[in-house]
Amino acid sequence: MELEDQWWKGQLAADIHQALRYKELKLPSYKGQSPQLNFRRYFADLIAIISNRFQLCPAARHLAVYLLDLFMDRYDVTVQQLHMVSLSCLLLASKFEEREDRVPKLETLNSLGCMSSMNLVLTKQGLLHMELLLLETFDWNLYLPTAAHFIEYYLSVAVREGDLHDGWPLSSLEKTKLYMDKYADYFLEVSLQDHVFLGFVPSLVAASCVAASRLILHLSPTWPPRLQRLTAYTWENLVPCAEKLLVAHDCDVREANKQKCPPVGHQQQNQTLFHSSAPAATVTQYLHLPGLQYSQQPPQSGLAPGYVPPSYLPASALQAPNAPLLGSTIRTVPTVPTSLDSKSSRAYQVNVHYSCTAPFDR
Structure with a gap:
């Protein structure tokens, strides 16, 4: 714990933070104009569930959803194709953020129960094609802070x-x-x-x-x-x-x-x-x-x-x-x-309704 505290207080952590702050000012613009925007929550949840299944780091999960958002914002993609896009975003993000041995394998992904329920079978060629399309869309730059x-x-x-x-x-x-x-x-x-x-x-x-x-x-x-x-x-x-x-x-x-x-x-x-x-x-x-x-x-x-x-x-x-x-x-x-x-006596109550539904279990 002491070493961890020293790391966050060090100059390297401060430099990384400043570099991320500079980079976030140059992030691609998001217009929220996807025709499939109403499906966005579903696919964000799909990414979250599978990333939790493989215990991927939060950075990989958030980067995957951000890649999905940017891709949907630029292309009109069918719902069935969005399943492939979502999983490709997750694989690409995990390759960027995780160690190689933690990146989900094709065989393991295909063995998940949700894959059969979605009538989806991933192929190596299909994933490579989609990952290449994603990389070209983002000019081969995945350094996107979340x-x-x-x-x-x-x-x-x-x-x-x-x-x-x-x-x-x-x-x-x-x-x-x-x-x-x-x-x-x-x-x-x-x-x-x-x-x-x-x-x-x-x-x-x-x-x-x-x-x-x-x-x-x-x-x-x-x-x-x-x-x-x-x-x-x-x-x-x-x-x-x-x-x-x-x-x-x-x-x-x-x-x-x-x-x-x-x-x-x-x-x-x-x-x-x-x-x-x-x-x-x-x-x-x-x-x-x-x-x-x-x-x-x-x-x-x-x-x-x-x-x-x-x-x-x-x-x-x-x-x-x-x-x-x-x-x-x-x-x-x-x-x-x-x-x-034990000492609390102040209420916390919100009187505004919000269209957010699903709770997150970690």
Whole structure:
């Protein structure tokens, strides 16, 4: 752990970060004009599922989806062809980001259950042809930063000893870091599943994932000076992107409660996800308080009785017209550990609906 901290604090990490920041300014433009844009979520989920099956790194997964986005933006491709394009993007991205021994093999891909359900059999010649087309489309340049390339650098300073949780000193720095990583990873997957986040540069999306995680975990100050210095983003810069992430989180929590909680008739009518003696605050109220600090409150239980961590996948999340249901979990909202939640009495509630459905299970 000490060596890892030294690495992130070193000059090499800073130089890599600066090179990525420079490169992201030259990323290809994305217009969101694909005739198959309504299938985009389905194929992003397909890439996520298969990359998880082979335990590929987040950078490979995010690069694959980004390649798919750019390709769909430039070509009118049939739904059946998009299956081949998606898998070729994943293979190309894994070859660029992963070690050679971790790149999925053709035989293993063809043996996956979802391949037969999609009536798809990959051939070596077909994959080589598609990879060549992709490389020519991107001028043989796969050095395309995504939010996943920035997130670890920002997480290296996301939690520190001086941070407060609801106005109290952290009871466990290591556990707080662990759940910061879980939430940042969750929000990173939220950004992967909606093309609206392509309207922000990747470093800003990564910084917003960290900011949203600190907000959900009730850490204060929400955006400390060290994060502002490292990312070069102020709180005001992050608000538009962070708000979209938090609204998606609210959608997942609401859907999880509908899936997992008993019928309303067996509960108190006004029961909310978090207990609170204070009025419920909306996302907008939280986001526009750059110096957000939590006052100390008496300890009390944080989660409502009967709450079950979400782990679900609505059928509509992965089912596109004329496409088979993949039948796998996509996104799960992390739950706040007892060590972080024992002193919490502030509600987190969002009153805006968002058309985001599938939870991510990692």
